[in-house]
Amino acid sequence: MKKLKRVTIYDIAEKLNLNPSSVSRALNNGSNVSLSTRELILKTAEEMNYKVNSIAANLRTGHNQTIGVIVPRINQNFFANVIAGIEEVTYEKGYNLVICQSNESADREIKCVNTLANQHVSCIIISVSADFEDYAHLENIRKQGISLIQFDRVADELDTMKVVNDNEKVSMEAVCHMISEGYQRIALLEGPQNLSIFRQRKAGYLAALKKYKLPVIPELIMENAWTTELGAAATKHLLALAEPPDAIFASTSDFSALGVLEVADELGIQVPQQLGICGYSNESFTQITNPSITTIEQNSVLMGKTIAQLYFDELESGTSVAQNKLVNIQPELIIRNSTLKLSR
Known part of the structure; x- marks a missing residue:
């Protein structure tokens, strides 16, 4: 063709x-240009289906009304809602979004950054991949005069605007809730510790154990169990221990918590009577599982709106006043049946 x-x-x-x-x-x-000539040109352009070359126009004006967003996974409720929140604000401002997915790969993330930079976007909004090791590619886009905003998973070393959750506080609240429901041997499914959000969630877990004077048991802490499959594999290992846990905090995601629930169902373990389960992110399926899954709402749409507004506040002020600004969106523990051992 x-x-x-x-x-x-x-x-x-x-x-x-x-x-x-x-x-x-x-x-x-x-x-x-005379009025008659202008009208003739516009009429002809319409007849010939002429479309403005936005990239060329942006190069002439030095400004591009396009913002790039890079997320680890588009198909997760949290990231989809953040994008929706960003888009709601950018649409009102007449800006377009270009959305990229790193798929948890540092190499792919670098390619996404370079692609967006080559399209001369005015701002890149990013949540870094699990494979993240250094931030040279992010530092480079700032040198090109492109605004950079990090959210959720951030490179702490970079002095940029950041929009995050109070992961440690809400994780401590979640584990304290489980302890108050009578659970004593609470396992942790943790994410990659090179990312600060997962270190913070682990810190909240440890703080709750300390508050209730419960021992930290290394064999109950499972690394990188953050997908449904990895969560299931970690759960099978934990439940095979001589002294298995009576609750599991899937601090990585609700997908990991779903893996826990699937294994419990497969083994005939009653939830929450014999095993408590708490996830993270409030994916839509957590309300309809049997039992429904206790989780943490990250207020992702609000996070997205806040991210976009930070950029426009900086743009409209004409200064970099907003640089190095940290905004904390408060998450919320959503208690459901999977942890209600005593309160049902």
């Missing part, structure tokens, strides 16, 4: 026997 050629100002100029610069001025509401 033959690829159709994109109509340019030169095509319009050739058809009308005009100078391309006159066509350009007419299309961009410039001066020195």
